[in-house]
Amino acid sequence: MNMQSNAVPDSPFDAQPVPPVALWPIRPFYWSVRRELWENRSIYIAPLAVAGLVLLGYLIASMGYALSTTNMAQRRTALEEPYTFAMGVIMGTAFIVSIFYSLDALHGERRDRSILFWKSMPVSDLTTVLSKASIPLVVLPLLSFAIVVVTELIMLGLSSLVLLASGLSVATLWTMVFQMWLMLLYHLATVHVLWYAPVYGWLLLVSGWARRAAFLWAVLPWLAIGAVEKIAFNTWHFAAMLGYRFEGGPEAISVADSFPVDPRMHLTPGRFLSSPGLWIGLVIAAAFLAAAVRLRRCQGPI
Amino acid sequence: MNTESNAEPDSPLDAQAVAPAALAPTRPLYWSVRRELWENRSIYVAPLAVGAVYLVGFLISLYWLPRSVRALATLNPAQQILIQLAMPYAHAGMLLTFVGFLVGIFYSLDALHSERRDRSILFWKSLPVSDLTTVLSKAIVPLVILPVLVLAVTIPLQIVMRLLSAAVLLASGASTATPWGPPLFEMEVVLFYGVIVMVLWHAPLYMWMLLVSGWARRATFLWAVLPPLAIAALEYIAFHTSYLGLVLEDRLFGFAAGAFDLKDKNGVEIDAHFIPLEQLAPGRFLSSPGLWFGLLFAAIFFVLAVRLRRYREPL
Numbered sequence: 074m075n076m077q078s079n080a081v082p083d084s085p086f087d088a089q090p091v092p093p094v095a096l097w098p099i100r101p102f103y104w105s106v107r108r109e110l111w112e113n114r115s116i117y118i119a120p121l122a123v124a125g126l127v128l129l130g131y132l133i134a135s136m137g138y139a140l141s142t143t144n145m146a147q148r149r150t151a152l153e154e155p156y157t158f159a160m161g162v163i164m165g166t167a168f169i170v171s172i173f174y175s176l177d178a179l180h181g182e183r184r185d186r187s188i189l190f191w192k193s194m195p196v197s198d199l200t201t202v203l204s205k206a207s208i209p210l211v212v213l214p215l216l217s218f219a220i221v222v223v224t225e226l227i228m229l230g231l232s233s234l235v236l237l238a239s240g241l242s243v244a245t246l247w248t249m250v251f252q253m254w255l256m257l258l259y260h261l262a263t264v265h266v267l268w269y270a271p272v273y274g275w276l277l278l279v280s281g282w283a284r285r286a287a288f289l290w291a292v293l294p295w296l297a298i299g300a301v302e303k304i305a306f307n308t309w310h311f312a313a314m315l316g317y318r319f320e321g322g323p324e325a326i327s328v329a330d331s332f333p334v335d336p337r338m339h340l341t342p343g344r345f346l347s348s349p350g351l352w353i354g355l356v357i358a359a360a361f362l363a364a365a366v367r368l369r370r371c372q373g374p375i
Numbered sequence: 376m377n378t379e380s381n382a383e384p385d386s387p388l389d390a391q392a393v394a395p396a397a398l399a400p401t402r403p404l405y406w407s408v409r410r411e412l413w414e415n416r417s418i419y420v421a422p423l424a425v426g427a428v429y430l431v432g433f434l435i436s437l438y439w440l441p442r443s444v445r446a447l448a449t450l451n452p453a454q455q456i457l458i459q460l461a462m463p464y465a466h467a468g469m470l471l472t473f474v475g476f477l478v479g480i481f482y483s484l485d486a487l488h489s490e491r492r493d494r495s496i497l498f499w500k501s502l503p504v505s506d507l508t509t510v511l512s513k514a515i516v517p518l519v520i521l522p523v524l525v526l527a528v529t530i531p532l533q534i535v536m537r538l539l540s541a542a543v544l545l546a547s548g549a550s551t552a553t554p555w556g557p558p559l560f561e562m563e564v565v566l567f568y569g570v571i572v573m574v575l576w577h578a579p580l581y582m583w584m585l586l587v588s589g590w591a592r593r594a595t596f597l598w599a600v601l602p603p604l605a606i607a608a609l610e611y612i613a614f615h616t617s618y619l620g621l622v623l624e625d626r627l628f629g630f631a632a633g634a635f636d637l638k639d640k641n642g643v644e645i646d647a648h649f650i651p652l653e654q655l656a657p658g659r660f661l662s663s664p665g666l667w668f669g670l671l672f673a674a675i676f677f678v679l680a681v682r683l684r685r686y687r688e689p690l
Contacts, residue, residue: 115594119601126605130612155612162608166601173596185492185690286417288481288596293474297425300470301432304463307439 101196105204106212112181113174116208120217123166124224127159131228139235148239152232153246159228160221160257167217168265171209175273176288178205179281179369186374198369202277206362209273214261221257225250256340263325263345271354272318274361281365284375317350324348403504407512408520415482418516419524425474426528429467433536436463440540441547454646461557461649464533468566471532472573475525479517483581484596486513487589487684494689506684510585514677517581522574530563557649565650569634572660576630579669582676589683592690625665634660 110116139151179202182188191201229250233243276291283290299312325345345351412418447456487510490496499509537556584599591598607619631637631647636654639645645654660666 113593115597119594119597123601123605123608126609127612130609134613134615158608158612162605166605169600170597173594177594181492184489285415286421286478286481286485289417289421289478292477293421293425296470296474297428300425300466301428301435304429304432304466305435307436 098200101200102204105196105200106207109178109204109208110212113177113208115170116174116213117216119170120163120166120220124159124163124220127155127162128224128227131155131159132231136231136235139232145239145241149236149241152235153249156225156228156250156253159224160253163217163221163224164257164261164265167213171213171273172276174213175205175209175276176280176291178208178277179365179372180283180287183372183375188372188374198366202281202362202366202369206273206277210266210270214265218254218258218261222254225254259340259342260325263342264321267351268318268321268325268354270358271361274358274365278361278365278368281368281372318354324350403508404512404515407504407508408515411486411512411516412520415485415516417478418482418520421478422471422474422521422524422528426467426471426532429470430532430535433463433467434539437539437543440543444544457557458646458649461562464536464557464562465648467532467536468529468562468569471525471529472566472570475521475570476573476577479521479577479581480584482521483513483517483584484588484599486516486585487680487687488591488595491687491690496687496689507681510589510677510681510684514582514585514680518574518578522570525570526567529566533563561652562649564652565655568655568657572630572634575666576626576633576669578673579676580626582673582680586676586680586683589680589687626669629665630660633663633665 135151135155139148142148142151182191229247232246236243236246279291280287295311295315299309299315302308302311324341326340447459490499537559540556584595587599588595603619603623607617607623610619611617634656635645635650636656637644639651639654645651
């Protein structure tokens with residue numbers, strides 16, 4: 074379990090490089106995360122591809138339309154409109170990628186038998202599971218935020234050129250987009266990371282546990298419990314609980330029922346942080362992750 | 376490629392056993408389908424488990440049944456009473472059909488992918504079974520086996536539910552004239568028709584999933600779902616139209632409007648919990664171009680999946 078016990082210090086050169094590795098517990102974690110990115114290139118290819126498509130659509134439609142119309146007000150609307158949509162599409166893609174990455178994370182390595190190799194490394198189960206959990210909880214939100222910012226910066230640059238060339242001011246557009254980015258960062262941190270943490274924890278646990286059909290195991294139990302409650306007691310409490318989780322932290326913003334990056338929204342981080350739903354969810358997420366770590370110890374290839 | 380060329384007929388017993396196997400071309404297909412059922416037990420475990428869980432819920436609800444049936448008598452239009460009575464049976468049918476759909480989609484996404492991922496494709500390709508037979512056996516699972524299983528679980532489940540509620544009502548002293556369930560067989564016929572209609576309508580979806588599962592190296596679900604969604608998003612942002620989105624939505628849910636008259640002769644919308652027999656529109660469904668275009672696409676995807684498997688190897 075320990076690198077030093079295996080390394081034979083027969084030369085001073087050999088003995089030197091080993092201690093820093095053993096002293097720095099963050100290194101195995103860092104390389105485990107890199108490994109996930111190497112093995113699952115869809116993590117960054119899917120949002121990047123969608124961002125490329127959005128840019129293409131923006132060039133064809135908004136730019137084309139803005140350049141073809143002579144009405145200045147229409148030109149401005151055409152250029153200001155698609156930012157929310159671009160953001161939403163990229164975030165949605167990242168969300169789908171997170172779900173299916175988590176379902177595959179601990180299942181794929183068992184299925185292709187590479188778990189035998191990875192378990193032979195001096196990396197603990199805790200580090201491995203945490204590195205896999207950090208993809209949907211840290212890497213993908215940051216990555217999709219960066220992709221949104223870069224995509225929209227290109228869009229901003231292009232539309233500013235058109236607006237300036239036609240003698241219109243760009244100040245409102247830039248302020249609006251910057252505000253939206255801040256809102257997006259808040260939305261990502263509150264909803265996509267903290268609020269959805271138990272969802273990802275559950276998916277990771279199922280992917281480490283199920284022998285086959287991980288998606289069915291992840292979804293059908295909840296569906297069955299909801300259906301039993303409906304038929305037995307004619308109530309929807311369980312389904313309402315799931316819906317509350319998926320509607321995404323309604324306490325985080327003051328006006329629900331609208332796209333969460335709307336600049337008119339009021340942020341209520343205090344209310345969000347003091348809502349019991351958040352903390353219960355985080356406890357459940359921690360329990361799922363702990364169970365996934367324990368489970369990996371006894372799992373072999375399938 | 377041929378079993379006979381490998382088998383040495385050194386004894387008449389051996390020669391006999393080999394000859395019929397080579398003669399009946401359906402034998403490899405039969406055993407390939409059996410293989411799929413062995414390897415993917417979720418095909419039958421999932422519907423059975425959901426059916427059993429549903430039955431448990433229904434058993435608990437029997438406690439309230441006599442009271443709720445008595446309360447029903449106060450409802451005014453007979454149609455309302457019928458819908459209330461039909462509801463548990465309709466929910467059982469809908470839930471199991473949905474489970475069958477989910478299992479079918481995820482089975483198809485995995486079918487040609489997992490054998491490459493766990494390298495068992497090398498073994499299966501070494502057998503004298505053609506790619507056509509293998510892919511056909513995998514296509515048969517969502518197109519034939521799963522609908523049959525859904526019916527084979529739902530109809531006995533509904534019969535058991537009927538018997539249980541009749542027994543509870545009789546034991547609680549209700550008169551035999553009390554309405555205790557929807558009319559016999561009518562719901563079963565509608566369910567039978569609905570399951571067949573659904574599988575015909577969804578055939579291109581299953582075949583698309585099968586094609587992607589034979590082609591993608593990783594992340595089959597993303598490859599199956601993201602390209603259509605991305606193209607729909609591109610269309611929306613570029614032209615502010617959503618034709619592709621409408622086509623996809625129609626492919627998922629359009630069978631209901633195509634195969635049933637959703638409004639009765641007075642123009643009132645019917646309740647999906649109890650669809651009377653005269654609302655079925657098989658003629659219109661069979662003559663709808665959507666069905667035949669869908670089947671054409673399904674055939675194209677199927678042929679591509681067969682061609683593709685020839686060149687596939689472990690990932």
